[in-house]
Amino acid sequence: MTLQQLKYAIEIAKCGSINIAARKLFITQPSLSNAIRELETELNISIFQRTNRGISVSVDGAEFLGYARQVVEQTELLEKRYFNTKPSAQHFSVSTQHYAFSVNAFVNLIKEYGNNEYEFSLRETKTYEIIDDVKNLRSEIGVLYLNEFNSKILNKLFKENNLKFTKLFVAKPHVFISINNPLSKQKVVTIEDLRDYPYLCFEQGEYNSFHFSEEILSTLSHKKNIKVSDRATLFNLLIGLNGYTISTGVLSSDLNGNDIIAVPLDVNEEIIVGWISHKSIRLSKLANIYIDALNEIISEFI
Secondary structure (H helix, E strand, O other), X not given: OOHHXXXXXXXXHHHOOHHHHHHHHOOOHHHHHHHHHHHHHHHOOOOEEEEOOEEEEXXXXXXXXXXXXXXXXXXXXXXXXXXXXXXXXXXXXXXEOOOXXXXXXXXXXXXXXXXXXXXEXXXXXXXXXXXXXXXXXXXXXXXXXXXXXXXHHHHHHHHHOOEEEEEEEEEOOEEEEEOOOHHHHOOOEOOOOOOOOOEXXXXXXXXXXXXXXXXXXXXXXXXXXEEEOOHHHHHHHHHHOOOEEEEOOOOOHHHHOOOXXXXXXXXXXXXXXXXXXXXXXXOOHHHHHHHHHHHHHHHOOO
């Protein structure tokens, strides 16, 4: 087992593809495949599961990669200390549902880290892909929510994929609407109040199950229903069409301006927002900084 093989395996996990990793490592795909195959033979485990749809990290592979990352990090510290080498660019990735506070925390992470070289990734994406990203170590942290309706299914997925959910905060449901919406003056709104307004939600692609919806009460039917894939489009439609969406009530005026407001929704529900991580991986310094930033931002609202 060589240090180079460890770096190869880490890069493949990050890219989710041997071909892409080979290009980034400036070696041929067969050479990279052979190096990983030799490593797996030596360790007598399968680091990656290979299917027609690509590769994913196995349970044994996740544990191995957790140790491999520590070895590579310690080696870089030694090289920096005794050989005066230039520190390598730091890597960190987070996958999240479409929450402004996730973006705020990411901004604060970069401000606090303040290094000249880094390669960070923020993915606002679909619920299933968040779980898949963390399971396959493409992201170290995933931010999503649980409630009474989806928790059984999602907790089952967490268990199957060796993931851990940590609660950030509990929120009461709110609707996000334009400040010019006729309902904006109400202290609370009901489902009946919203009946004639366009309902906006985030599409979930291939895994479009009610349990993967980013919005609670996903089984309710709506007269006017619009699915979008990004937060900017959703907010523009909230303003342009007097639409609404259901979320936590936590808004960022820094990112979203003052044209959108949160109004409490009169339903007996709770939204448990939290983050997932891989049980086999020790959180990096950057991940801990990001989590601290999340908690700090949430404390301003809760």
